[in-house]
Amino acid sequence: MNDTHSNYGRRQVLLGGGALLGAGFLLSGRTRAWAAPAGASATEAPRTLLLLELNGGNDGLDTVIPFGEDLYHASRPRTRIAPERVLRLDDYRGFHPKLTSLRRVWDEGRLAIVEGVGYPSPNHSHFTSLDIWHTGQLTGRASGDGWIGRLMARLYPDDRAEPHAVHVGQSLPYSLHSSTHPIVCFDSPPAYRWAENGKAIAEAAARRTGAMQPGGARPVDTIRGIAANANVSSAEVRRAAARYEPRVEYPRSDVGQDLRTAAALIQSGIGVRVVSVAHYGYDTHEDHRRRHDQLMGELDLGLTALLDDLRGTPAGDNCLVVVYSEFGRRVADNASNGIDHGTAGPLFLCGTPVRGGLFGRHPSMTELHDGDLIHTTDFRTVYASVLERWFGVESAPILGARHEPLTGFWA
Amino acid sequence: MWCVQGVLVASAALAPASGPGGTAVAPAPIARWDARLAEHLLNRAGFGGDPAEVARLAALGREAAVASFFPDPRLTPSPHVLPGASLPGGLEDPAGRHEFVTRRRENFTGHQIEIIVALNKYGDWWLERMIRGEDPLRDHMTIFWHGHFATSIKEVGNSQEMIEQVRFLRANALESFRTLAHGIGKTPAMLEYLDNAENVKAHPNENWARELLELFSLGDGNYTEKDIKEAARAFTGWTDRESRFVFDRLVHDFGQKSFLGVTGQLDGDQCVDVVLEQPACARFIAGKLLHYFEGQEPDPERVEDYARFLREQDYAVGALLRRLFLDDAFYRDEILGARVQGPVEFLVGTCRRLGFEVPGQVLLNGADMLGQRLFWPPSVKGWEGGMSWITTATLMNRSNVTGAMLGLVEMTSLVVDEEFEPGLLTMTDSGRRRTDRVSRTNGLNHIRTIQERGWTPHIDLVALVRAAGARSDREIARVLMDRVLAVPLEEPMVAEPAAWLGREREARGVPAEGLLDSPEAEDLLRRFAHLVLSLPEAQLH
Numbered sequence: 022m023n024d025t026h027s028n029y030g031r032r033q034v035l036l037g038g039g040a041l042l043g044a045g046f047l048l049s050g051r052t053r054a055w056a057a058p059a060g061a062s063a064t065e066a067p068r069t070l071l072l073l074e075l076n077g078g079n080d081g082l083d084t085v086i087p088f089g090e091d092l093y094h095a096s097r098p099r100t101r102i103a104p105e106r107v108l109r110l111d112d113y114r115g116f117h118p119k120l121t122s123l124r125r126v127w128d129e130g131r132l133a134i135v136e137g138v139g140y141p142s143p144n145h146s147h148f149t150s151l152d153i154w155h156t157g158q159l160t161g162r163a164s165g166d167g168w169i170g171r172l173m174a175r176l177y178p179d180d181r182a183e184p185h186a187v188h189v190g191q192s193l194p195y196s197l198h199s200s201t202h203p204i205v206c207f208d209s210p211p212a213y214r215w216a217e218n219g220k221a222i223a224e225a226a227a228r229r230t231g232a233m234q235p236g237g238a239r240p241v242d243t244i245r246g247i248a249a250n251a252n253v254s255s256a257e258v259r260r261a262a263a264r265y266e267p268r269v270e271y272p273r274s275d276v277g278q279d280l281r282t283a284a285a286l287i288q289s290g291i292g293v294r295v296v297s298v299a300h301y302g303y304d305t306h307e308d309h310r311r312r313h314d315q316l317m318g319e320l321d322l323g324l325t326a327l328l329d330d331l332r333g334t335p336a337g338d339n340c341l342v343v344v345y346s347e348f349g350r351r352v353a354d355n356a357s358n359g360i361d362h363g364t365a366g367p368l369f370l371c372g373t374p375v376r377g378g379l380f381g382r383h384p385s386m387t388e389l390h391d392g393d394l395i396h397t398t399d400f401r402t403v404y405a406s407v408l409e410r411w412f413g414v415e416s417a418p419i420l421g422a423r424h425e426p427l428t429g430f431w432a
Numbered sequence: 433m434w435c436v437q438g439v440l441v442a443s444a445a446l447a448p449a450s451g452p453g454g455t456a457v458a459p460a461p462i463a464r465w466d467a468r469l470a471e472h473l474l475n476r477a478g479f480g481g482d483p484a485e486v487a488r489l490a491a492l493g494r495e496a497a498v499a500s501f502f503p504d505p506r507l508t509p510s511p512h513v514l515p516g517a518s519l520p521g522g523l524e525d526p527a528g529r530h531e532f533v534t535r536r537r538e539n540f541t542g543h544q545i546e547i548i549v550a551l552n553k554y555g556d557w558w559l560e561r562m563i564r565g566e567d568p569l570r571d572h573m574t575i576f577w578h579g580h581f582a583t584s585i586k587e588v589g590n591s592q593e594m595i596e597q598v599r600f601l602r603a604n605a606l607e608s609f610r611t612l613a614h615g616i617g618k619t620p621a622m623l624e625y626l627d628n629a630e631n632v633k634a635h636p637n638e639n640w641a642r643e644l645l646e647l648f649s650l651g652d653g654n655y656t657e658k659d660i661k662e663a664a665r666a667f668t669g670w671t672d673r674e675s676r677f678v679f680d681r682l683v684h685d686f687g688q689k690s691f692l693g694v695t696g697q698l699d700g701d702q703c704v705d706v707v708l709e710q711p712a713c714a715r716f717i718a719g720k721l722l723h724y725f726e727g728q729e730p731d732p733e734r735v736e737d738y739a740r741f742l743r744e745q746d747y748a749v750g751a752l753l754r755r756l757f758l759d760d761a762f763y764r765d766e767i768l769g770a771r772v773q774g775p776v777e778f779l780v781g782t783c784r785r786l787g788f789e790v791p792g793q794v795l796l797n798g799a800d801m802l803g804q805r806l807f808w809p810p811s812v813k814g815w816e817g818g819m820s821w822i823t824t825a826t827l828m829n830r831s832n833v834t835g836a837m838l839g840l841v842e843m844t845s846l847v848v849d850e851e852f853e854p855g856l857l858t859m860t861d862s863g864r865r866r867t868d869r870v871s872r873t874n875g876l877n878h879i880r881t882i883q884e885r886g887w888t889p890h891i892d893l894v895a896l897v898r899a900a901g902a903r904s905d906r907e908i909a910r911v912l913m914d915r916v917l918a919v920p921l922e923e924p925m926v927a928e929p930a931a932w933l934g935r936e937r938e939a940r941g942v943p944a945e946g947l948l949d950s951p952e953a954e955d956l957l958r959r960f961a962h963l964v965l966s967l968p969e970a971q972l973h
Contacts, residue, residue, distance in 0.1 A: 145642065145660075148813055149652050184824075191803060192810060193823050206823035209873050211849035213825055215966065216832045216841045218959060221932055222966040240770050244822055244968035251824035256851070263852035278872065306639040307627045357630030361638045391657060 066339045068411055069287050070295045071372075072169070073280070073324065073344045074194060075316075077303030078147065081349035081366025081394075083313055084120075085134055089113040092386040096353040100309045100360065114383065119317035122325035130377035131328065132369060133430035135403060137384035139365035139396025143348060147304070147362070150347040155196035157404050157420040162195065168404060168419055169295050170199030175414040176294065177202065184250050186295040187258075187286055189279045197297055200238075203250035210262035210282060214255045227252040261289035269329045276300040277323040284327055288336045294412075303346060307359040320344075328371055337373070341411055344369035345400070351392055365396035368403060374411070376432040402427040465494040468920055469763050475918050475973040476725050476771070477501045477757060478568030480781035483915070485565075498757040501569040502606065502750060550591040551807050554598070556792035558806070562780045563789075569753070573605035574598065575776060576724060578806065579814030581616045581648060583625035585807045590620070593675055594807050597621040606750035609717055609742075613649060613704050617670060618677040626812065629671040632683035636664035643812050645707070654712035655692060662689040667700040708747065714739040718752060725756060727771025727818065734761070769919035772821050773973045775802030775830075781973065782834055782965060785915055788891040790837050794882055798833035800875030802826050822971060831966035836879055838958045839889045843880035847871045893957035894948055903945050905934040912957065916964045918973035925969065933960050 087093050088104040089112055107115035108124045116124050126132045140159065144150045152161030157168040165171070169186050177185060184203040188194060193206045207213040215222050227248040238246075265285035271277045276298065283296040300320060305312050324344065331337030349366030365384050381398035388395060406426035408416040417423045470490035474481050478501065489497040562571045578601055585594045597619040604611050616622050617640060623629040628640035641663035645655045669684030670677070689698045694706045707713055718738035722730040730738075738752060745751040756762050773781060779795045779802070796806060803826050804815055815821075835841030848856040848867045857865045864884065871877050893912070900911040909930035914921045934944070936959070942950040950956075964970055 144652070145657060146646050146652050147811070191825075193820070204824075207825035209871055209876070211853070212832070212846040212871065212873060212876060213828065214849075215828050216845050217835050218831070218840075218963050218966065221963050222831060225928055225932065225963065226967050240772060240819065240972055241968050243819060244772075244827065244971055247822050247824055247827055248968060251828050254824060255828070259849050260852050263849055275872070306637055307630055354635070355637045356632045356635030357627050357637045359627065359630075359637065362642070
């Protein structure tokens, strides 16, 4: 499959064009990118993962709405969505009214909804809960690198030179944090370079002084390593974004444009295995209805543009998309027409690798803990499935413990 | 630049109890002190400085040098932006004199430009203070508290409320954390940002109560979910009208609460007092301050020691910092030169070390490109700091922004990627490159506008190098590197950049020893300074 991949052919042509700084990433990216992950067949195109984080705590109950539940309406006198506006999936639940395109994806059997996703002893702090999601461990950062950082270490034990994980956005989420492997982070492709003195800086600043050492590295060496990552990725990233011709139009929202860039990276075949994107603004303590409606609209258009764009291309068909948030929100709304931090929520899995449907179990609306939903599915069972079934690596070393992989959603 | 320092040093030395950090502390009898340690203090407590400033601090001795960072605040007052009534912390309130009505969120975009104008004025003033260095520790701590008690204009939507809050933080930056903890929740910016303005008895809003405990005072793990709910009840009725704090009795919950082991009809202020009684609170604040200024996670015994001291001093922040800056441990080898400079520190420090003037807006927007947009912290947690400042993109932007400050980088060239998007740039009649495209990056667009209006930097590196008596490539390289870097220059670091300078000089047909007399000199020296500022070593202090 890889030999006929159109991007692959184009890349070879571009090689002759001569990237000033990026040749290392380009060359080794190619050879390694197309190497099969452990446990997968050698003829398969590289499997990739796109993580979309709904940052701030997405209100799950207003994403997949249990409109058939009296308590939903009773608990949210100020913010509830009337049953007639819900995009019904069955007699109990339905999508937020803005998720019209996603409804089409659902109807086509391409969207898996895992309900009631959370973890034991839920933490209501954005930052602690994000750390838990980003590390896949309840101890958060104390456990070490992010789960994607650890995945990189498993996938590329002997390659600490070329980045294979990218965050599209200004600040790097801890999930991609790695003390051993290079990570790329940028938000604006044309600006992702040294505008002047680039060659001299690359020569002087980006020399690696040795492999990254877990912990203990001198700060100057860590920065030197980051400079090297910048150096090897700059031309690749800019070329991928500038030359990319998406098959659909992406919305102009920030998340829409970031997803476009993410698709460009996935399609470019430059060795990227994990791309991360964040959609901000979900912390709706106040004015929830209007703000959440807007966010759902942006999510709907951005995510479906991405899925439509990826679908049917060799690289796109090998991209798994996971949409998650650090927690859901409380069952009852507050007097500010908002909703405070809660616990469990739905997680979306989509893309060609996915078989659509409902997974997990909807959390009880009557059996609550302090006004919060009790999770039914541990998010780490999803991670375990992604790690083992998609990337072919053992999940326990990454997640610190064995979690039985959630199955059923794979196509 | 430090013209008032002599006076301040003298007064502080004579009457150590007069300044904000003036509580008497017994320092080590004979403190190790030299130019390197003096520069370390200047880098961390202030924003770095040129060799003359370092020499002056070095000559003072450690005690007097530290004392000079605690001038009488009356000598460097906060700017008087608008007249009006008093707010907590002796602030002026602009009630009734708003240039624009509070329009939160829904209409924010339409008013963005006006809002930015007022914030920019304040930002210019703040940056000016940092660069002039009259009270650098206070300005530094104002950034610290702005990141600690983070609120963003993006959600607050009212520039005067943001300005008043930063002024409150500045006025109390080195005073009692008790005052900060009691006052911050009453600033309209915070009331709006964390929604306590809408926290009413019928349905308490927990946002402020949660962050007060988690991020502002105790840290995760030192309270329960129940404590948050109880505190939220206690803060019901704290709201704002016309940008002034108001206690609305009608929506306050006067009932009994049980909070952190204390039971009673607690109100918000009593809750803050309960918080301040917690050993975890002093530990959290002392630990965060130590971590911030030392750039490394402090060990638990040291945190405990400083936390005890902070409690003894009734939360006097200045006293804690004074003790820290006199502490030998603050000058230990693993601390020196090993902290990542924050974006504002890096850009302001560059101006101060090279002694050149850059518009405040270039610095503010430059810091935005590096991940630190003042008045717009990314979340209520503020800026994470440390190595998280450096990503592949921000590292390149550190080079690009300092390149713009030196007049070498046109931001327009970062809006369009000429290498992969040829033909999108056109030349104007005046010979400038332009494109109609706008970048997504706010700071980049603003610097670009400033450049398109014709701004160029005033800097004379040739004169600077000449004054130092340097002639050869190596001497010039050494002088400029020593000047640009906040870390001590080690001779092996000079070789490669000096060789680059030699190659570039030869490429321009300039003979050795003849560089400073060549018309190419200023451009080449700026390029050299830019190269040095782009090195990993330049990101540290």
